[in-house]
Amino acid sequence: MVHRRPSLASRMLVLLLLCIPSPLPAKDTVTWMEAVFPPFYIQSGANQEQGYGDIVTDILQEHLSDYEHEEVITNITRHFYKFKQGEKVCSAGLYKTAERDAFMYFSIPSFITLPPVLIIKKENIANFGHQTTVPLADVLANKGLMIGLAKDRSYGKTLDAILEQHKGQGNLVEFTGQELSFNLFQMLLRNRLDGIIGLPEEALYQAEQMGIRGQVLTLTLAENLQNYDGWMSSVGCSKNAWGKEMIEKINAILLEQRPTERYRAAYERWLDAGSIEQYRKAYSEVFLKTRP
Template sequence: MKAVAVLLLFLLSAGPKASAEETVKWGVFDWPPMHIVAGPEKGQGTFDKVMQHFQQRLPGYQHQVVVANTRRFWDYLKSGEHFCYVGSVQTPARERFAYFSLPDGLVLSNHVVMLKDRAAALGLAGPLSLATLLDNPQLKGGIISQRSYGKELDAVLRDHPKANLYAQSGGDLGLSLFRMLEAGRLDYIIEYPHVAAYFERLLGKEGSTLSLAASEAPPIQVVHVACPKTAWGQQMIARIDAIILADRGSEAYRRMLETWLTPDEQQVVRQAYDEVFIKE
């Protein structure tokens, strides 16, 4: 254990040396409760807390928070700016221009979210195939342009380029689509279940939707910190990896990731935390 502690201290002291002027930009989306950018719960989102944890563990930098849409996020990384994001899904396409940390968070995988009445009319009550929904031209779904839904669901979406889908670009990362779902303009959206539950509460629509697991996706989705694929980005990821290794076994880190989960989700995530997250 002493040798491990010495190694972690070395890694934390290694990496990019910040000058007094150096600023790290940290991206956030308008995507409660992952990021909460306004209102009384501002800054209390799950990924907000993870970001703040890293900021506290990376002294010597000026930390700037940037609220942006998905296109701007990836433009920042592609341009090589000193920019990082804490809740990234790692994909082969993104690996061309970004370095990724060890997993820094985990959630239940994205589900298909429908109004309960609509799901009942279609006879849907349990896990379903996203591909089957996409094959039905009578059903209209909603997604966010340039958002990854996990490699498995991304592959299903790529295999259905002519599906009846509305792809939102710009703006928030899900609430607008959820409003369209509630208004009956969409038959389904793809979203994390606890995010859908938060949207229900935000709009005073508790219990209005059903989150159905997609059979193509695994139960758990891990996320990572992404920084630009530059020497600076590689060094920053090395420091972040050291922080993750030092802190992820703590109860405080575990509770941080469970903040907005439902009790049922907490049970699944807590089991996966030990079986998947800690071992990676």
């Protein structure tokens, strides 16, 4: 049998093939679920993508460079459908609840915000006894007051428990939709609602955008003075092996980034000057001390 040596051309072809780099595996894609809740997320206008949720999501994406990232804007009900389906989705700021724990893994706190308040028309303060601090339970017990809130949104364990007790009442109305914050304010101005449950910076932002800053007032909810439950929220990812790995990586990023000025300023820039001292105290004494 005659063995022929490979030709020079054949040997060169083999060498060339060996030198060609193998194609890199495609990056995994994380879908970040967002909602229209300025100034948490801001999708349009002069401050587009400068909401505190936008900034923190950017920080996480920058440190998860091994992944591709995309954002999807939809209502909260649709968010939860994707989580329940086990898709590769995360969201930057969610309250941890027993219901959500069934289909999400949660990070350490990713945000500390001033707690939810009751937003009213200033001219209607008499309906609330001329008080600037009111118990939510007492407000809901007054069937003459119509209170609006976002469907499927959590307001922290303490307030959620009270809302659950009053669920189905004719004076507690849940709403859904894309421009929910704006629509709730419209109903408040038209006296279709007596109050809205929301975050104070949402009230300030929306009122300024609508040119009604002097017409609205926020009332402290007495139940939020008992603990920090309504102050802190976390990153949530789907409850599967992929989500568990993501949360472990996100926890490491949060521990590194939360002490930075950029991270703290993401939310602080939306506060009025009188709230900053209180916020920084809670940030350093409570928020930064949370661990996995």
